């Protein structure tokens with residue numbers, strides 16, 4: 001439909017980037033990016049009108065997002081015509097605008113376009129040897145200043161390399177080492193580093209990326225305290241296992257991957273040093289507060305769990321230890337517990353205990369003649385404890401106990 005609309009208006013329209021790359025790789029990708037040789041915003045508006053949807057336009061960048069009624073998002077960009085002025089009276093040279101658009105991108109594998117106008121539908125536009133690089137499973141930059149222009153591309157190179165099981169090409173690797181030698185990383189803002197780290201944590205195998213970063217000295221370059229030692233690698237390995245296990249079994253509560261893995265990446269850093277890391281990564285005040293609080297809660301819970309004995313200790317005690325802790329912290333505790341029965345009980349907490357609720361409320365307490373007051377909290381807490389420990393399963397039992 002986008003191609004037909006392009007033909008109607010008389011503009012060439014291309015699908016570009018990851019969408020095209022993933023077609024050649026045979027991997028699913030639902031994020032469609034379009035580039036229009038014309039006006040992207042006008043195109044987006046007419047596209048939305050034609051298919052049913054709304055448009056968010058950024059006039060400064062001449063880009064737009066179309067959100068179709070079925071929820072599908074399509075990004076539309078404008079391939080600007082770039083004119084190169086020559087001295088003297090030589091004419092202005094117009095370069096093919098899609099080529100310029102693709103040339104600004106990070107790697108050859110991402111610099112592919114697919115014609116979608118009718119008549120040329122499905123023609124691959126490959127100026128930089130992307131098809132060959134995909135065949136040879138290589139990540140390669142388009143030009144030697146790519147990492148100087150944008151050092152976050154170093155992390156992107158690693159992310160794509162590990163995701164597709166490719167190899168960063170020889171020259172590209174030299175450029176990465178050169179960029180690291182120039183300390184380009186220290187100039188990168190914490191926000192941008194954090195953003196890339198989050199993308200890495202969202203990958204299927206974040207640890208592979210982190211190990212590659214460590215190998216290339218990037219962890220150190222971000223902050224010396226982040227260097228991965230054996231202990232952290234071991235913890236991260238466990239975290240990946242526990243996270244995969246959790247994803248397989250549960251949708252809720254959803255785990256925010258970076259909140260989980262950052263715990264492993266910073267394991268062993270002392271409380272008075274952790275601010276250096278959160279500062280470098282430019283955590284917001286709230287993120288920093290939550291993170292420090294989570295680390296404290298985990299520390300406390302680990303101590304308490306050491307004294308938790310299967311068969312002797314009550315499940316309600318486990319509930320009290322775990323209940324205040326967000327799911328990322330719970331998974332971290334699971335990864336750190338060496339005792340099999342503790343893992344089993346945490347798993348029981350995730351499956352069932354965390355959702356336990358009692359069948360009695362304040363109104364019921366009033367009805368059986370208890371004066372309202374702070375005592376209600378105490379009573380309801382105790383009923384909860386009793387229910388978890390199997391001493392007051394039904395509403396009837398709970399009312400009796402309250403009396």
Ligand code: CTP
Nearest residue numbers: 017018019031104105106107110111150152153
């Ligand atoms: N891009 C770039 N330099 C960056 C970030 C992005 O050149 N630092 C380009 C890439 O060529 C990419 C496009 O912008 O194809 C869109 O970026 P993004 O959505 O991050 O990339 P995808 O390739 O779609 O990655 P993913 O599969 O992870 O969504």
